[in-house]
Amino acid sequence: MTTRRHLLRAAAAGSLSPWLAHPAWAERLKSTKLVVGFAPGGTTDLVARRVAEKMGGSFAETAIVDNRSGAGGQIACTVVKAAAADGQTLLCTPYSCMVIYPFVYSKLGYDPVADFTPVGIAATTTQAMAVGPLVPASVKNVQDYVAWVRQNPQHNTYGSPAAGSTSHFLGALLGIESHLPLTQVPYRGAVPGITDLVAGQLAVMFTTTGDLLPHYKAGKLRLLATSGTRRSTFAPEVPTFSEQGFANLTSEEWFGLYAPAKTPAGLVQAANTSLRTALQDKAVIDSLAGVGLVPTPSSPEEMAESQRSQALRWGPLVKKIGFTADS
Known part of the structure; x- marks a missing residue:
C-alpha cells in the first residue's frame, strides 16, 4: 500500500508517467481522434471512420476522425508528430506515407521511424x-x-x-x-x-x-x-x-494506425486491442469489403517489421524508376 501511494505521488509530481504508475491505461480515455491526411470519402477516411466508430466506447469514450488533407498525407503526419503522446491523437495512414515518401521527397516534415509508434495494421488493399x-x-x-x-x-x-x-x-x-x-x-x-x-x-x-x-x-x-x-x-x-x-x-498496401513517439506501451497496447476488436465486427468487415479492403489485424511489432521490410523493397525500386517529387 505504501509503495502504491509513493508511486501515485511521484506520478502526480510529474516524475513518473501516470500511465506507468498504475494500470490506468485499462480505463477509457475521454476522447481520441484519428487524424487522416486525405479528404472525406476516400479509402483512408473510410478505414478511419469504420475503426473510430468501434474504438469509441472501448479505447475512448468518444473517437472522431479529423481530416487534415494536403501534401499527399504529409500534413496529417506532421500534426500527429507534434501531438502529445497521451493516446488522444492517432494517425490513420496508408503505408506509402511511411514507406515510400522517404525515397520520393528530399525533405519530409517527419521521420517515419523516430517520430511515430506503430499501433497496428487495419486493412490491406x-x-x-x-x-x-x-x-x-x-x-x-x-x-x-x-x-x-x-x-x-x-x-x-x-x-x-x-x-x-x-x-x-x-x-x-x-x-x-x-x-x-x-x-x-x-x-x-x-x-x-x-x-x-x-x-x-x-x-x-x-x-x-x-x-x-x-x-x-x-x-x-x-x-x-x-x-x-x-x-x-x-x-x-x-x-x-x-x-x-x-x-x-506485386504490391499489397496496408492502412494502419500510429501514435506519436514515446507513447507509453500500455496505451499503445490498449489501442491495438481496441483496433483488433473493431476489425472483427461484421459491419466493419462488410464496409471495408465494399471498397476492396481486407481487415488485416497485426501487433505493433508486426507492423513495425512490415514497415521496415517494405522500405527495403521500395527504396531500390523508386531509385530504379528515377522519380522524385523534385523531378
Whole structure:
C-alpha cells in the first residue's frame, strides 16, 4: 500500500508517467481522434471512420476522425508528430506515407521511424490494372496489352491517382520491364481517371482494386491483373501480375494506425486491442469489403517489421524508376 501511494505521488509530481504508475491505461480515455491526411470519402477516411466508430466506447469514450488533407498525407503526419503522446491523437495512414515518401521527397516534415509508434495494421488493399473501351476486346492480359502498345505507341500513356503513388510506380515498373516508354498521366485521385477510362479517353489505369470494382462488375472496364501475392478475393478470376511474369509488380498496401513517439506501451497496447476488436465486427468487415479492403489485424511489432521490410523493397525500386517529387 505504501509503495502504491509513493508511486501515485511521484506520478502526480510529474516524475513518473501516470500511465506507468498504475494500470490506468485499462480505463477509457475521454476522447481520441484519428487524424487522416486525405479528404472525406476516400479509402483512408473510410478505414478511419469504420475503426473510430468501434474504438469509441472501448479505447475512448468518444473517437472522431479529423481530416487534415494536403501534401499527399504529409500534413496529417506532421500534426500527429507534434501531438502529445497521451493516446488522444492517432494517425490513420496508408503505408506509402511511411514507406515510400522517404525515397520520393528530399525533405519530409517527419521521420517515419523516430517520430511515430506503430499501433497496428487495419486493412490491406491491392492495386489493379484496368483497360477501357479504347483498348480492343482482344487484349485480355498484360502481355496482350504490351503487344498492343507496341503496335499503337500513340496510346502509351497510363493513368494513376497521383504522382508518387504506388499506382504510379507499378505503371512505371511495367514500362521498364516491358521496355516500353509508358508515360504517366497523374490525376487528382482515382475518380477522374476512371471517368476518362470508362469514356474511352484513356487506355489504361492503375489504381486500388476497390476503386475499379464497381465499374468492373458493371462491365464498363476490364481488369487485366491485380497486384497481390494471391488473386483478389473480390475478383478471383483475374490473374496477378506475378502469374503473368511480372513479379516486381506485386504490391499489397496496408492502412494502419500510429501514435506519436514515446507513447507509453500500455496505451499503445490498449489501442491495438481496441483496433483488433473493431476489425472483427461484421459491419466493419462488410464496409471495408465494399471498397476492396481486407481487415488485416497485426501487433505493433508486426507492423513495425512490415514497415521496415517494405522500405527495403521500395527504396531500390523508386531509385530504379528515377522519380522524385523534385523531378
